[in-house]
Structure formats: C-alpha cells, structure tokens
Amino acid sequence: MQIVHAPHLPIRQDWLALREEPVLEPELPIVDAHHHLWDRQTGRYLAEEFGKDVGGGHRIVSTVYVQCRSMLRQDGPEAMKPVGEVEFANGIAAMFASGAYGPARCCEAIVGGADLTLGKKLDAVLDAMVQVSGGRLRGIRNPLAWHESRDVVSSPVAPPRDLMRSDAFRQGVSTLARHGLTLDAWVYHTQLDELYELAMHAPDVTIVIDHFGGPLGVGPLGVGPLGVGPYANEGAQVRAPWRRSLERLASLPNTRMKLGGAGMKVFGFEFAAAALPPSSEDLAAAWRPCFETCVELFGAKRCMFESNFPVDKGMFSYGVLWNAFKRLASAMSADEKASLFSGTAASTYRLQSQGDTA
Template identity: 80%
Template sequence: MQIVHAPHLPVRPEWLALRDEPVLEPSLAIVDAHHHLWDRQSGRYLADEFGKDVGSGHRVVSTVYVQCRSMLREQGPDAMKPVGEVEFANGIAAMFASGAYGPARCCDAIVGGADLTLGAELDAVLDAMRQVSGGRLRGIRNPLAWHASPDVSSSPVTPPRDLMANPTFRQGVRTLGRYGLSLDAWVYHTQLDELYELARATEDVTIVIDHFGGPLGVGPHARQRAEVHAEWQRKLVRLAGLPNTRMKLGGAGMNVFGFDFATRELPPSSEELAAAWRPYFETCVELFGADRCMFESNFPVDKGMFSYRVLWNAFKRLASAMSADEKAALFSRTAASTYRLAIPGDNT
C-alpha cells in the first residue's frame, strides 16, 4: 500500500471560534460512532483535545475509536505493529473510564487495523489485539478507499485497487465473524458495487459503511452532485437490501465531499450544514432505517470545517422531524448495538 501525506484540512481554532451556538436538545444521549486520536506533524488530538470537544455541551456518553494508524509498534513483525494502536486506544479508554475527563466513556469500543490479507497469521494478530484491548475490541478496518483520479484522496494510505475482491482479504473478513468482530469500510460511491459483493459473500459479518458511503464531489465528480447522488443512491439500494449492513452518517467535512465551507470567512452554521447534508441523510434513513444508521463525528478529520458543538447541532436539525425512538436509534442505540456498548440512563 502506498503512503502519502494526509490530505486533511488543517484545524484552525481561531476560525472555529468565530461560530458558536447554543446546544440543541442537550439531554439527548449520544454515542459518537466514529472518531480518531493521534499525535502527528499535522497536529495533536489526544485525550485533552478530544475531551474538550466531547465536553463542549452535548451529552456524549460513549465513543467508538476507529483505526487511523496511530501509535503503531516500532519494533516486531509488521503484522503485529497495529496491535500498538489497539493498546493505545485502550489506554485512552482507561483514562476516560477514571472519570477524570468527564462522564463520557471515550474509546469504549475500538475498531483496530489488522491486515486482513494475512491468511493464517491473522488469528495470532487478532488474539493479540483482543488481549491488549481491555475487552473493548469490536471491529477491524483496512484502507479500502481507491480512485483512479489523483484528485480524489482522503487518506494517507492508498490500497490496491481490487482489495475487496481479493480471496485472501475476503477470508480475512470471514475470520472476523469467528471473533465476533465487525468490518468498518470507508469506500467511495464508485466502489459501492464492490462493497455489495463483499458484504454478500460475508453475510455472517456486520459491514459498517463509513461516511455516508462516500458520495464524491471532487475530481471528475466536481459539480456533478445530482448525477453522483443518483448513482450513489442506486448502489445503496442494493447494499441496504443486505441485513448485515449498517450506515454511518457523517464524514462530510472531508475534502472529497466537495463542500467549500472551509474556504469561507466564517465557519458554517448548523443550519447550513444540515441543509447541505439533508439529501444524504434522508436517503440513508429511507433505505436503511434508523435502526441501521448512526451519527459519527469523524473528528479530528472533520474539525477542519466545523466545531464539535455545531456538528452535533446539525445532526439534531437533520433528525428534528424524527420520532423520539428514531432519534434514540440514530444518536446512540444503533451504535451501541453494533459495537456492544451500554448506554447509561434514557435517550430523551
């Protein structure tokens, strides 16, 4: 796999501070179904930074840490190096479990990054990850997002083009089923047919589709939003027909979605974000149902475009017409059931 510079937007705290809003529905319980933590040349986002975002007003009760190549082991076999990331995330989880960072139980579920093409070696890696996870390991994610255009890039790692069709990779996904683990999949809308074939071939494994299923708005897809939406929706219909699929609603702060909010003088309001994302939200909920959809922050990646408080206000605006039960599913219950998390208290 080719590793390039991360194509994420820079986080500008002074710019983000130009937009503040009162928190909507502050008692609504939230499980942030997808975030990262790292300490890189591009910036530091660890317990202190994430804790401030989580504690900025919304009632975040739990979060799901997702693979991003943080704190890989420096020494040892390459296959075992990602064990370090699970160990790291579990350490952060222990910090939050102490209560010293507030009531949220951050990193209470961990999606690691074991290489699913390892074949017979995979069991040893998953066993090691499980041992250092404090019982929090819930899934695995491998880089899958691929596009022929160099103008479409959302990750520092570019996978092989046909990885999802690789028999060894598919066997690795089936191995996850034996361990009771799910597969998180970040792919572009151009790859959704390949993801459908993978999900159909691994029906005993829950496939969690990240970031709205990646409807692109850059490169050859720039200024083609209606055409992209039609293609994206058509492909999602097939995926939604498979009972082992789930959808994460978020990630639209990445450059590849094609929104220009980061170039404006002021950060976007939650009303602006909700209006931009409503076509994706409504299609996903219509196809998958609220009980198979979950909101995610994708922080700190998306923090280059909006703040944590404004983001969750935007999600609450999107769900404003939903019933209390549907809101509970979107904001906490689907993530909790998918990643086997306990939600304290009620969801109202």
C-alpha cells in the same frame, strides 16, 4: 510525533471560534460512532483535545475509536505493529473510564486495523488485539478507499485496486465472524457494488459503511472544490448511482450506515473557504439529501451519527456538528432519534454506557 502526509483540512481554532451556538437538546444521549486520535506533525488530538470537544455541552455518553494508524508498534513483526494502536486506544479508554476527563466513556469500543490479507496469521494478530484491548475490541478496518484519479484522495494510505474482490481479503473478512468482530468500510460511491459483493460473501459479518457511503463531489448545488477531481461540479450525476448502490446494500441485513464524514474535501463542500465557519443550519441544509436517502434506505435502526473528528474539524466545530445532526433528525420520532444518536451504535459495537437510551 508521527509523520503522516494526510490530505485533511488544517484545524484553525481561531476560525472555529468565530461560530458559537447554544447546544440543542442538551439531554439527548449521544454515542459518537466514529472518531480518531493522533499526535502528528500537523497537530495533536489526544485525550485532552478530544475531551474538550466531548465536554462542550452535548451529552456524549460513549464513543467508538476507529483505526487511523496511530501509535503503531515500532518493533516486532510487521503484522503485529497495528496491535500498538489498539493498546493505545485502550489506554485512552482507561483514562476516560476514570472519570478524570468527564462522564463520557470515550473509546468504549475500538475498531482496530489488522491486515485482513494475512491468511492464517490473522488469527494470532486478532488474538493479540483482544488481549491488549481491555475487552473493548469490536471491529477491524483496512484502507479501502481507492479511485483511479489522483485528485480523489481522502487518506494517507492508498490500498491496492479491487482489494475487496481478492480471495485473501475475503478470507480475512470471514475470519472476523469467528472473533465476533465487525468490518468498518470507508469506500467511495464508485466502490459500493464491490462492497455489496463482499457483504454477500460474508453474511455473518456486520459491515459498517462509513461516511454516507462516500458520494464524491456532492457539495451544495453540485459545486465542488479542488480535491474531487472528475467529480467537481458533477454532484447531481453522482447521486443517482450512489443511491442505486446503497439500495442494494440496504437490502442485506448485515449492513449498517454511518452518517457523517462530509467535512472531508472529497465530498465537495466548500465551508472551509468562507470567512465564517458554517452554522448548524448551513450544515443541515447541505447534508439533508444524503441524510434522508440513507435513513430512507436503511432505516433509523441501522443508521448512526458520527463526528469523524479530528478529520472533519477543519470545516466545523464539534458543537455545531451535533447541532446540525439534531436539526436533521428534528422531525423524527423519539425512538428514531434514540437509534440514530446512540442505539444503533450501541447495538452494533456492543456498548454498555448508553445513559438512558431506548
């Protein structure tokens, strides 16, 4: 069991069970573009647990596993330890590919965690990851979310300040292009201009922006709980600079946007404090400003829905989450829905198992 001190909300299965909904549009194919798996002192979320969520009624055809420092190698060079996570995710992918856990091809794409500041050593690490990935390695993510306030925390690992502007990191990102790999980036809205500079520096690398681009403290009516530091009650002031920075990023053809992740405390939504879990109507109403801004700026063909489970499971269930996404996209065309729910993720991460998606 891995000991990780993460700032995530606890998962309360009995509380989540208080809210059940019928599945909306059950035949709509879905690629879950961002999830994690782990076995930590705070709980286990592996094939069995994820399989139950994926098999809950929505038509999940494929998923993308994203780096979270699970199952790092115990021995060997430090630079090679993250190879163990890719090997682990590939093993989970093989379990789902057998059909024993249902029809979904979970972990069909893998985003690993190679240290991009390694310089010349990076190629060897990426080659090793490709070898153990079963052909599923599609991208790399490093911890990037940084803020000067100690109250703004969303990850168990804090990166150095201004990492995206370092020559070593930029060299590593450029190396990804030679290997045909994307860069996933979880950053706060205060870092989006740095991410823009990085995306400009590496035009041949697809930059996938995680979790709505990290607008801090934008909970309902701008009211945020503990965990968003200086952004509690400042949601209205956050939205304008967040939008301006996203507009610059959206002008670059090598950027993509993931829609989700708002179950983390830093977003400021307080659903976990209620007696009942939120409904899909509650979530859709709360997230609509973020959703509409991102789709307006990037377009549906460059946006993709993500669960960010099990991180976000502390605030709502898997079934309710995808119902909320379906409510958000209810007015969109069939082609736009196909992009948001499966097509963008499939093209970005080069997936094969898309069902009958457009």
